Amino acid sequence: MSIRVTSWLESLQAHGYRLTEARRAVVEVVATSKRALSPLEVYEIARRRYPALGLVSVYRTLEMLSALHLVQRVHQEDGCNAYLPSLEGHQHLLICERCRRVEYFDGDDLEALFARVGEQTGFEIRSHWLQLFGLCQACKQAVS
């Protein structure tokens, strides 16, 4: 049992949510995924270990996890409905366009750029997104 699964389940319980089979199944799939998964993909994978699961419970659990900042939504050119574990301190994503595998990386040095843009435009900058897209090592070889 992954440490992240346990921690997410405890977090849900600590916020007054009950631990049900449906939630366990969803949490186990999303918390251990190295790929961004759509609700439907989560549903199909999680059903392998809990066949009674309904798609609606996937949506409701993802919403919960999102409110607790345990998952984040990933936006891509071809869809904006994929979810991924939120890793504290690793805000930036590198996503494989072929298999959706994700790497997290630190973007140091960016604060200076943001401050400069804020000054030049008069905007009060509140948040940012930095995402890179490409091919992971495995897909690079598979394509060539």
Added chain:
Amino acid sequence: MSIRVTSWLESLQAHGYRLTEARRAVVEVVATSKRALSPLEVYEIARRRYPALGLVSVYRTLEMLSALHLVQRVHQEDGCNAYLPSLEGHQHLLICERCRRVEYFDGDDLEALFARVGEQTGFEIRSHWLQLFGLCQACKQAVS
């Protein structure tokens, strides 16, 4: 008549599309907007000058403009269906969370970061998104 409107209309014509009243109306709205607009917003604004316009034509024209890389889709936490002129050489966006006004800025210095991330992860990086969110000058004052 904005230079961008003319240029977009010429571009459509050059690619074999006919210049109709519906397309003119949509192009005039999107090409001159400083805000990201949803298809429905484009429809409502464009109808002021061409009331017979249908929402379907807005979708079809936006798709065309997108294929010609004249507009880009903008993704935000609260929706991914807003469109904006694509400015050559100004890839990065700063979006006001309140009024959706957009500023474009150059992100120099970023190539080095991308190259480093590529090396460390083994990914072949093909594209990137950098978006900042905040409050524009006018909205900053309105809120406070």
Added chain:
DNA sequence: CTATCTGCAAACCGTTTGCAGCGTT
């Protein structure tokens, strides 16, 4: 004159909601 384009209505599809019964606490 003809092929493209139009607006309408209906289909579509991912997501959300209402609800009666189930299962966690």
Added chain:
DNA sequence: AACGCTGCAAACGGTTTGCAGATAG
């Protein structure tokens, strides 16, 4: 035992498609 949670089915909302009539070239 109580009430939160479930899956189902239906509703919803944005987007796409089929089509007969309109219109740019």
